[in-house]
Amino acid sequence: MQTPSLSATTLPKQVVIREMGLRDGLQSIATIVPTAAKLEWIRDAYDAGEREIEVGSFVPAKLLPQLADTAEVLAFAQTLPGLRASVLVPNFKGAERALAANAEWMLLPLSASHAHSLANLRKVPDDVVAEIARIRAERDATGARTKIEVGISTAFGCTIQGEVDPHEVVRLVQAVLDLGADSVSLADTVGYADPAMVARLFERVLRVAGDRLTCGHFHDTRGLALANVYAALQLGMTRFDASTAGIGGCPHAPGASGNVATEDLAYMLGSMGIETGIDFDKLIALRGKVARWLEGETLHGSVWRAGLPKTMKIQEAAHA
Amino acid sequence: MQTPSLSATTLPKQVVIREMGLRDGLQSIATIVPTAAKLEWIRDAYDAGEREIEVGSFVPAKLLPQLADTAEVLAFAQTLPGLRASVLVPNFKGAERALAANAEWMLLPLSASHAHSLANLRKVPDDVVAEIARIRAERDATGARTKIEVGISTAFGCTIQGEVDPHEVVRLVQAVLDLGADSVSLADTVGYADPAMVARLFERVLRVAGDRLTCGHFHDTRGLALANVYAALQLGMTRFDASTAGIGGCPHAPGASGNVATEDLAYMLGSMGIETGIDFDKLIALRGKVARWLEGETLHGSVWRAGLPKTMKIQEAAHA
Numbered sequence: 001m002q003t004p005s006l007s008a009t010t011l012p013k014q015v016v017i018r019e020m021g022l023r024d025g026l027q028s029i030a031t032i033v034p035t036a037a038k039l040e041w042i043r044d045a046y047d048a049g050e051r052e053i054e055v056g057s058f059v060p061a062k063l064l065p066q067l068a069d070t071a072e073v074l075a076f077a078q079t080l081p082g083l084r085a086s087v088l089v090p091n092f093k094g095a096e097r098a099l100a101a102n103a104e105w106m107l108l109p110l111s112a113s114h115a116h117s118l119a120n121l122r123k124v125p126d127d128v129v130a131e132i133a134r135i136r137a138e139r140d141a142t143g144a145r146t147k148i149e150v151g152i153s154t155a156f157g158c159t160i161q162g163e164v165d166p167h168e169v170v171r172l173v174q175a176v177l178d179l180g181a182d183s184v185s186l187a188d189t190v191g192y193a194d195p196a197m198v199a200r201l202f203e204r205v206l207r208v209a210g211d212r213l214t215c216g217h218f219h220d221t222r223g224l225a226l227a228n229v230y231a232a233l234q235l236g237m238t239r240f241d242a243s244t245a246g247i248g249g250c251p252h253a254p255g256a257s258g259n260v261a262t263e264d265l266a267y268m269l270g271s272m273g274i275e276t277g278i279d280f281d282k283l284i285a286l287r288g289k290v291a292r293w294l295e296g297e298t299l300h301g302s303v304w305r306a307g308l309p310k311t312m313k314i315q316e317a318a319h320a
Numbered sequence: 321m322q323t324p325s326l327s328a329t330t331l332p333k334q335v336v337i338r339e340m341g342l343r344d345g346l347q348s349i350a351t352i353v354p355t356a357a358k359l360e361w362i363r364d365a366y367d368a369g370e371r372e373i374e375v376g377s378f379v380p381a382k383l384l385p386q387l388a389d390t391a392e393v394l395a396f397a398q399t400l401p402g403l404r405a406s407v408l409v410p411n412f413k414g415a416e417r418a419l420a421a422n423a424e425w426m427l428l429p430l431s432a433s434h435a436h437s438l439a440n441l442r443k444v445p446d447d448v449v450a451e452i453a454r455i456r457a458e459r460d461a462t463g464a465r466t467k468i469e470v471g472i473s474t475a476f477g478c479t480i481q482g483e484v485d486p487h488e489v490v491r492l493v494q495a496v497l498d499l500g501a502d503s504v505s506l507a508d509t510v511g512y513a514d515p516a517m518v519a520r521l522f523e524r525v526l527r528v529a530g531d532r533l534t535c536g537h538f539h540d541t542r543g544l545a546l547a548n549v550y551a552a553l554q555l556g557m558t559r560f561d562a563s564t565a566g567i568g569g570c571p572h573a574p575g576a577s578g579n580v581a582t583e584d585l586a587y588m589l590g591s592m593g594i595e596t597g598i599d600f601d602k603l604i605a606l607r608g609k610v611a612r613w614l615e616g617e618t619l620h621g622s623v624w625r626a627g628l629p630k631t632m633k634i635q636e637a638a639h640a
Contacts, residue, residue: 011516157629157631158630159630162630163631190629192629192631194591194592195550195592196331196592196593197591197592221622221626222584222587222588222623222629223584223621223622223623224591226543226544226546226547227546227547227549230550230551231550254625255625256622264543267542267543268542268543268544268547271514271516271544272514272516273516301543302540302541302542302576305576306511306541306542306576309477309479309510309512309542310479310482311477311482311512
């Protein structure tokens with residue numbers, strides 16, 4: 001048996017958890033959370049030490065009534081000092097709204113699956129790339145501060161198409177970096193990734209994107225999200241998406257988790273001695289509120305039920 | 321950002337999943353599963369490709385009526401060619417029964433937590449070590465084939481005592497190896513481990529035990545079991561305990577998972593291209609049966625609900 005010194009692998013000292021519950025979570029949930037509750041959610045997440053929150057999506061209200069109040073929610077988030085609020089933007093029209101709202105970041109999804117891209121945005125990936133180029137030009141023309149993150153979705157496989165070629169992921173990353181995206185992220189949109197796949201794909205994309213590969217987005221559909229995070233941590237990744245109570249499941253897997261639960265990710269990182277700035281008790285209290293707002297919806301996550309180990313020092317919010 | 325070539329880390333090509341549901345699972349569950357159902361469980365697990373099953377525990381029937389039929393269950397398991405059946409043995413009396421039953425393996429728990437050892441076996445760890453020495457001498461005196469595995473429990477912390485010193489774990493491993501244990505395993509009995517802790521402790525114990533450190537036993541109390549398995553895989557570990565439907569929770573964490581779910585572990589390993597010999601569909605069918613036998617009990621695991629990814633080749637049982 002070989003014993004390489006893997007425990008000596010340098011893991012990051014600090015990691016940012018980006019809260020996705022208000023966007024990736026709520027978009028898949030029928031319950032419409034009132035705007036006032038969303039503001040309370042953001043306020044409480046901020047008080048718990050979260051400093052990056054995706055607050056909504058600039059899509060037509062007809063398509064996603066749950067997120068119809070995104071402009072108002074974003075305006076509130078912008079009043080909280082040091083909070084980096086992002087919005088999802090599926091197309092040029094949405095980007096215009098994000099620019100008009102002076103969003104700090106907009107997240108543009110680009111599916112590496114041809115079939116998923118057609119189903120989701122009614123465009124093939126290269127047409128999405130062309131639209132991102134137009135969005136970037138518009139951003140520059142308006143002189144807006146809004147930064148562009150391109151999220152490569154279905155990067156590890158697709159429920160419609162099946163296999164997604166890693167070459168295609170790398171090609172699309174290169175294309176959006178060439179046209180001036182400020183950052184890219186890799187998303188396991190449907191919970192197909194395993195830690196070996198994560199290690200391989202992140203390593204390849206890091207060679208192309210370097211510091212511009214900024215985030216990993218793992219759905220916990222089959223329980224592997226935290227193992228996938230660990231694999232990405234070992235490659236030096238320092239930002240991960242997560243969703244309060246793991247909300248935001250996949251329509252192809254009824255009852256399954258969405259994004260990895262914020263509480264579980266915060267716990268794992270805290271246990272490993274990685275600073276997140278998050279106050280765990282406040283996070284669990286927020287989960288309780290979200291559970292009340294989403295009564296009847298399926299929630300996820302493990303640590304809220306089990307509680308922290310006796311051995312773990314509770315982290316104080318570093319920003320408090 | 322550093323990009324060490326971690327994806328090139330050599331992971332094992334084959335891994336054994338040892339089924340713990342019938343022992344570690346049922347011992348924590350009030351429902352008494354009839355002997356006939358246990359035999360069906362073992363038969364089905366065997367048909368699904370499982371080749372190592374812990375079938376019960378030689379403890380007084382008064383203490384664990386759920387496992388009172390262990391001798392009968394073991395006798396049945398011994399009729400299945402190539403199945404390695406083990407039994408848990410908490411003391412000398414239990415060992416005598418295991419030897420009389422001609423068990424192939426007996427698993428002797430040795431808690432690294434002083435407080436847990438007292439609570440569980442009413443002995444301090446060094447007295448347990450002394451008893452293991454007596455058991456080993458008895459085994460040799462009888463000429464029985466029964467091999468001795470010492471499972472170091474609470475190796476990552478304890479709900480009663482809190483911290484467990486890794487030095488103590490290493491000291492106890494050394495002690496039982498010195499007295500002739502055939503193998504040792506490390507158990508996160510209460511779900512306190514994280515992947516960084518696993519990497520550190522397994523690396524230390526591998527230096528002492530080498531090939532005689534044969535198994536990792538991770539409870540999924542806080543959702544980290546699969547991440548912990550991945551950390552141990554990276555150190556070359558090739559055997560992990562798991563429990564059908566994740567049964568066997570901890571009394572200190574009501575509703576929390578016990579051992580990592582066999583289905584989730586088999587899925588992760590299969591997805592990573594690691595051979596387990598397990599037929600996934602048969603495993604899921606078995607889970608359905610166990611769910612009926614345990615109606616009303618809390619079950620766990622993710623992949624049974626979500627199903628396999630479209631991209632994944634179903635593994636055939638290698639032994640079929």
